């Protein structure tokens with residue numbers, strides 16, 4: 001008889017994870033496992049710890065105690081490997097301010113060694129609805145335009161896991177619709193999506209799993 005195929009490691013495994021800022025515990029003894037192939041909706045009031053958790057998974061922070069694993073890899077001892085797999089869409093968008101949206105995307109496409117960087121950039125700008133202001137430097141962009149450009153960058157990177165911190169924030173209705181479409185496409189292409197949002201209805205249609213935080217602890221939603 002053939003041996004059973006080894007099970008995939010969880011997409012995310014949190015083992016008794018705590019994070020402290022000064023004297024304040026932002027996350028307290030969180031244990032959770034997101035099965036491979038599932039997407040996660042992260043909910044909770046302002047200050048409940050959602051961004052902190054996303055930043056721990058993205059390796060932008062280290063836990064004060066406990067262990068975070070992403071696709072079976074420890075975020076502290078195997079940081080570089082985890083960084084290859086994850087991309088974070090956050091409030092800070094890490095864009096080149098003096099370049100246009102198109103130039104920002106071409107730079108990334110070249111870094112990623114993609115064929116036809118300008119065409120790839122054009123296609124993504126159309127996808128996120130940023131075709132009209134392609135000649136303006138990003139420093140002149142509104143918050144919603146930055147969000148659109150940031151998701152275009154994330155899509156170009158093709159991460160195994162997309163960590164989306166308030167992806168609908170600052171977007172107009174057309175932008176929200178475009179973002180929902182893009183998240184759906186990411187999922188359809190096999191990307192694990194972790195979505196922190198206050199738009200719970202949208203989140204529930206996009207994610208199969210939910211983790212609700214209250215003062216840094218997991219509680220029933």
Ligand SMILES: Nc1ncnc2c1ncn2[C@@H]1O[C@H](COP(=O)(O)OP(=O)(O)OP(=O)(O)O)[C@@H](O)[C@H]1O
Pocket residue numbers: 021022024025026044045046047048049050051052053
């Ligand atoms: N750099 C920091 N220094 C000190 N305290 C912090 C820092 N970052 C977050 N906190 C605190 O940690 C707690 C959790 O914050 P976090 O940003 O993770 O919450 P959140 O659920 O993402 O909130 P929101 O819905 O407002 O984005 C809050 O009490 C916050 O004030």
